[in-house]
Amino acid sequence: MRHFLTIRDFKRNELLEIIELAIEIKKELHSTPIKYLEGKTLGMIFAKSSTRTRVSFEVGMYQLGGHALFLSSRDLQLGRGERMSDTARVISRMVDMIMIRTFSHSGIEEFAKYSKVPVINGLTDKYHPVQILADYMTMIEHGKGAKSNIAYVGDGNNIASSWLLFASKIGMDIRIATPKGYEVDADVVKYARECARISGSRILISNLPQEAVIFSDVVITDTWVSMGDEEEKEKRIADFEGFKVDSQLMAIAKKDALFMHCLPAYRGLEVTNGVLEGKQSVVFDEAENRLHAQKGVMVWLNNARKRHNLG
Numbered sequence: 685m686r687h688f689l690t691i692r693d694f695k696r697n698e699l700l701e702i703i704e705l706a707i708e709i710k711k712e713l714h715s716t717p718i719k720y721l722e723g724k725t726l727g728m729i730f731a732k733s734s735t736r737t738r739v740s741f742e743v744g745m746y747q748l749g750g751h752a753l754f755l756s757s758r759d760l761q762l763g764r765g766e767r768m769s770d771t772a773r774v775i776s777r778m779v780d781m782i783m784i785r786t787f788s789h790s791g792i793e794e795f796a797k798y799s800k801v802p803v804i805n806g807l808t809d810k811y812h813p814v815q816i817l818a819d820y821m822t823m824i825e826h827g828k829g830a831k832s833n834i835a836y837v838g839d840g841n842n843i844a845s846s847w848l849l850f851a852s853k854i855g856m857d858i859r860i861a862t863p864k865g866y867e868v869d870a871d872v873v874k875y876a877r878e879c880a881r882i883s884g885s886r887i888l889i890s891n892l893p894q895e896a897v898i899f900s901d902v903v904i905t906d907t908w909v910s911m912g913d914e915e916e917k918e919k920r921i922a923d924f925e926g927f928k929v930d931s932q933l934m935a936i937a938k939k940d941a942l943f944m945h946c947l948p949a950y951r952g953l954e955v956t957n958g959v960l961e962g963k964q965s966v967v968f969d970e971a972e973n974r975l976h977a978q979k980g981v982m983v984w985l986n987n988a989r990k991r992h993n994l995g
């Protein structure tokens with residue numbers, strides 16, 4: 685049994701297989717959708733807010749013939765101090781898969797250790813792997829593949845870390861610019877550099893947005909104030925000065941570069957309204973692809989395509 689907790693746990697060909705599967709399933713939606721997960725149940729535990737993750741997992745499960753339960757950790761006994769390990773052992777006896785959005789990554793690892801069924805990371809403070817699958821799927825749809833140069837500008841957070849891992853596994857070049865003190869975790873950079881030696885990916889870690897963005901094919905940013913960082917909001921806004929993605933910064937990327945953002949976006953902070961709403965922005969395709977990418981993950985984890993004699 686496999687979990688989907690971080691890109692780290694997956695080989696290049698497995699990641700590409702999941703994305704190919706997601707693309708196939710997206711096509712099927714417009715012809716003959718197959719109920720790969722008929723009768724299966726997904727428990728969705730949320731310790732943080734969500735729009736895209738919640739709706740895409742719930743609708744995705746329904747479209748695959750299954751059922752999803754929304755479980756807010758505030759309402760679960762988890763919110764009153766029941767252990768992750770006990771919650772995992774109880775819920776995993778009743779459902780077929782579990783998605784969790786929580787704070788610490790060690791919390792989801794603890795949950796997975798005790799779960800009898802596959803656990804999917806719907807975001808932790810450290811990683812947001814399902815988002816990156818949807819992002820790459822969106823790039824492919826817009827004519828960008830593994831030869832792309834990725835630029836990430838902003839906070840060295842869960843999105844930056846997951847993108848760094850993904851690019852270094854796939855063999856894409858990636859340049860990340862963060863303000864000093866907001867770099868991607870050193871253990872993630874170290875592991876990504878090891879992967880890059882095998883895949884041929886070139887990694888640049890910088891504190892200069894222009895150095896990351898120049899001649900890039902895709903420009904990515906994310907909020908400066910992630911869930912859990914709210915108390916540092918004012919300080920962060922000051923520290924991130926010069927890291928806003930605006931038309932001047934986009935102008936030094938390639939002419940046909942895409943702009944991507946996992947959303948929610950805070951216009952006027954990490955990105956201008958003009959860039960977010962502009963011709964290069966594919967943020968709503970990215971959001972829609974969460975649905976298809978996660979269907980790919982759920983079908984893959986259940987080996988459901990093979991069971992339908994299609995894989």
Ligand code: CP
Nearest residue numbers: 734735736737946947
């Ligand atoms: N991008 C993303 O995960 O959005 P939500 O927080 O709305 O789920």
Ligand code: NVA
Nearest residue numbers: 841906910911946947
């Ligand atoms: N980095 C953001 C992503 C939200 C989808 C956060 O963790 O809040």
